Amino acid sequence: GAVVSQHPSWVICKSGTSVKIECRSLDFQATTMFWYRQFPKQSLMLMATSNEGSKATYEQGVEKDKFLINHASLTLSTLTVTSAHPEDSSFYICSAFSSSVSYNEQFFGPGTRLTVL
Amino acid sequence: QQQVKQSPQSLIVQKGGISIINCAYENTAFDYFPWYQQFPGKGPALLIAIRPDVSEKKEGRFTISFNKSAKQFSLHIMDSQPGDSATYFCAAVQGAQKLVFGQGTRLTINP
Numbered sequence: 001g002a003v004v005s006q007h008p009s010w011v012i013c014k015s016g017t018s019v020k021i022e023c024r025s026l027d028f029q030a031t032t033m034f035w036y037r038q039f040p041k042q043s044l045m046l047m048a049t050s051n052e053g054s055k056a057t058y059e060q061g062v063e064k065d066k067f068l069i070n071h072a073s074l075t076l077s078t079l080t081v082t083s084a085h086p087e088d089s090s091f092y093i094c095s096a097f098s099s100s101v102s103y104n105e106q107f108f109g110p111g112t113r114l115t116v117l
Numbered sequence: 118q119q120q121v122k123q124s125p126q127s128l129i130v131q132k133g134g135i136s137i138i139n140c141a142y143e144n145t146a147f148d149y150f151p152w153y154q155q156f157p158g159k160g161p162a163l164l165i166a167i168r169p170d171v172s173e174k175k176e177g178r179f180t181i182s183f184n185k186s187a188k189q190f191s192l193h194i195m196d197s198q199p200g201d202s203a204t205y206f207c208a209a210v211q212g213a214q215k216l217v218f219g220q221g222t223r224l225t226i227n228p
Contacts, residue, residue, distance in 0.1 A: 005145075006160075013213075029225065034215070034216075041217045041221075041223075042221070043206060043219065043220050043221045044161065044206070044218050046215055048215070049215065094159045097213060099213060103149075103212070103213070104148070104151075104210055104212065104213070105149075105151065105166070106210075106216060108153075108158050108160040108161075108162065108163075110159055110160045111158070111160040112157060113158065114226065
């Protein structure tokens with residue numbers, strides 16, 4: 001149980017275009033979803049926390065107008081990278097949390113590799 | 118105070134040996150300490166986790182040792198295998214709040 005999926009698994013786009021990444025909790029309802037970014041050989045960096053039906057809370061230094069997060073339902077959160085540039089190329093990972101499943105544990109998705117040309 | 122410091126950055130162990138990765142934290146409010154295993158191009162997967170009221174937890178070849186007074190915890194991989202070669206992250210969290218990750222350890226098991 002507690003499976004999280006991401007779509008797409010990888011995407012290549014041209015500079016200036018927007019890309020949407022989906023994160024779904026498949027077998028549980030996630031009250032909170034987290035979005036992380038990971039550069040090669042580095043740790044995961046939390047970008048934002050989103051609760052269903054409310055605005056996302058962004059970490060310091062993360063541009064909320066560039067990284068749009070929507071958590072429209074208890075099983076789906078989306079991250080849209082707007083006007084993507086090569087420096088946005090990274091590995092984006094989501095995680096989902098539900099207190100009914102676990103007090104502390106976040107369940108991670110498989111990640112989405114974004115390459116901006 | 119929110120940092121989790123992880124060492125070493127990289128580790129090479131012979132097959133059959135013991136791999137040891139260490140982490141230290143400052144925030145005594147943390148109440149859950151998970152370890153994640155990540156293979157290239159994949160998301161992190163929970164390996165094993167411990168709560169601060171326990172000094173040791175073992176699952177198969179993987180053991181977490183926890184020293185509450187020293188604010189340190191470590192992952193021990195017994196009988197290390199080539200398939201264990203991956204990046205390992207320690208983390209800490211308070212309740213349902215943000216996970217704080219260590220910097221990661223790239224583990225290589227030589228056959």
